[in-house]
Amino acid sequence: MGFTMGLLGGFTLTTSLLYLSVQLHTRNRLYQSALLTQQSLVLENVVDPLPTPHAPVNRQIRLGAWETAKDRWNQELESNVKKLQNTDWSAVGERVEESISSVWRRAFQGTRDVIPDAPKK
Template sequence: MGFTTGLLGGFTLTSAIIYFSLEIHARNRLHQATLLRQQALILHNVVTPQALAPPPVSREVRAGMWETAKDRWNAELEGNVRKLQSTDWSAVGYRLEESVSSAWRRAFEKGREVAPEPPK
């Protein structure tokens, strides 16, 4: 091994050892700083607790035109079914009977007015 290769080899080895030592030292310091911040935050929260974060807002996805049309159709159908269920059918039948009987009476009264009296 010559002078130049020995010098370069020693320089490379020394540089690598110093670089890795400094890198390990920097990472250890970074890890220690993170741990100290966490511990300080824990101690600070013991003294003055932080307010709880509000629950996340639910995300609404707007429906498309087809879904909106189906929703409107279903709402109208539901309203009609409720109307049918809440109807008093006996009152409807009574009104229908009254209107049919009054129409029948009027038809026969007009028929009597138009038709001549039969001879006696």
């Protein structure tokens, strides 16, 4: 390793260590500042407490027919999704099977009665 590479390696190592130590020092000071601010607020509230805030009033602002239409759409969509989530799909499947089988039976029972037997020779 030559003089230049040694010099650059040492410079890189030294600046890295300085940078990391300054960053650690900065973060520690910021954390201590936040703690001191919090403790100051706690002590101020013990001596002179803040008044309790009033409960916010629930106010809904309607901007017009477009907003009303969007609200209705959202309510209808929400009710349809809830209906889909609460549906017993196995019962629906059984009802569909029963209706298809009854249509199938009616279709083929009706054709037996309509089609006469073929004439015998």
